[in-house]
Amino acid sequence: MARINASPTRMEKHKQKGRLKTASRGHKLLKDKCDEMIRSFMVLIRKNKALRDEVETEISRALRLFMLSRTQMTAQEILAAVSIKRAAFDFATTTANIMGLHVPKIVIKESADMASTASITTVAHFDKAIAALSKLMLLLIELANVEKTCDMLANEIQKTRRRINALEHILIPQIKETIKYISMKLSENERASQIRLIKVKEMLDEIEAIEEAANLAKQAKAK
Numbered sequence: 001m002a003r004i005n006a007s008p009t010r011m012e013k014h015k016q017k018g019r020l021k022t023a024s025r026g027h028k029l030l031k032d033k034c035d036e037m038i039r040s041f042m043v044l045i046r047k048n049k050a051l052r053d054e055v056e057t058e059i060s061r062a063l064r065l066f067m068l069s070r071t072q073m074t075a076q077e078i079l080a081a082v083s084i085k086r087a088a089f090d091f092a093t094t095t096a097n098i099m100g101l102h103v104p105k106i107v108i109k110e111s112a113d114m115a116s117t118a119s120i121t122t123v124a125h126f127d128k129a130i131a132a133l134s135k136l137m138l139l140l141i142e143l144a145n146v147e148k149t150c151d152m153l154a155n156e157i158q159k160t161r162r163r164i165n166a167l168e169h170i171l172i173p174q175i176k177e178t179i180k181y182i183s184m185k186l187s188e189n190e191r192a193s194q195i196r197l198i199k200v201k202e203m204l205d206e207i208e209a210i211e212e213a214a215n216l217a218k219q220a221k222a223k
Contacts (some may be wrong), residue, residue: 003177008185016182020175027167034160037099041153044146051143058136065129072123081122089137096149101156103149108141 006012070078090109095102 002174003181004174006178006182008182008189010186013179013182013186016175016179020172020179023167023172023175027164027172030160030164030167033099034157034164037101037153037157037160040098041150041157044150044153048143048146048150051139051146055136055139055143058132058139062129062132062136065125065132069123069126069129073126077122078126081126098149098153099156101152103152105145105149106141108138 004016006016073081092107092109094105094107096105
């Protein structure tokens with residue numbers, strides 16, 4: 001494992017230990033965030049499937065009702081009926097926050113014109129088909145919101161996983177290897193210093209022995 005280029009000093013070792021602590025804490029926070037995003041993603045996936053099933057059901061129901069109404073109304077009557085304003089939708093955009101991820105959201109507010117959709121020139125099947133399409137509009141917007149959120153959340157999970165892997169398999173091992181290298185170098189320097197001190201002490205002892213022998217020789221000669 002490659003290490004970070006750093007000077008083998010105690011100050012640098014202390015600095016790398018601080019970096020390791022920060023990186024480890026960041027790794028844990030990112031992992032917790034990723035786990036929570038995955039949990040939210042799974043909830044949204046289930047909601048997305050339920051909405052898709054409901055949309056498909058409503059589409060089939062609306063088509064079936066239109067086919068039934070077609071047997072009781074002429075093409076001109078249907079064209080005239082669908083040209084009547086039956087409902088108005090007020091669109092608004094906002095954002096939702098999911099673990100720090102801001103996702104767009106479309107909100108639809110139904111107007112008061114939605115209250116009555118029946119007409120004396122249409123049959124019951126046609127009115128039910130129009131109501132089904134109005135409901136389908138709301139479901140499609142909700143489905144779009146959920147699918148967009150799933151898409152953005154999936155991308156964010158991938159980015160977070162890459163950061164986690166970079167910390168877990170690259171940065172943290174590099175910092176640990178650097179701390180290990182600095183500790184080894186400091187130990188070597190300490191042993192080298194001890195050896196030098198021992199050698200200096202031995203040299204001083206030799207010099208002291210020589211001086212003591214010389215003094216004894218002078219004293220013997222003086223006698």
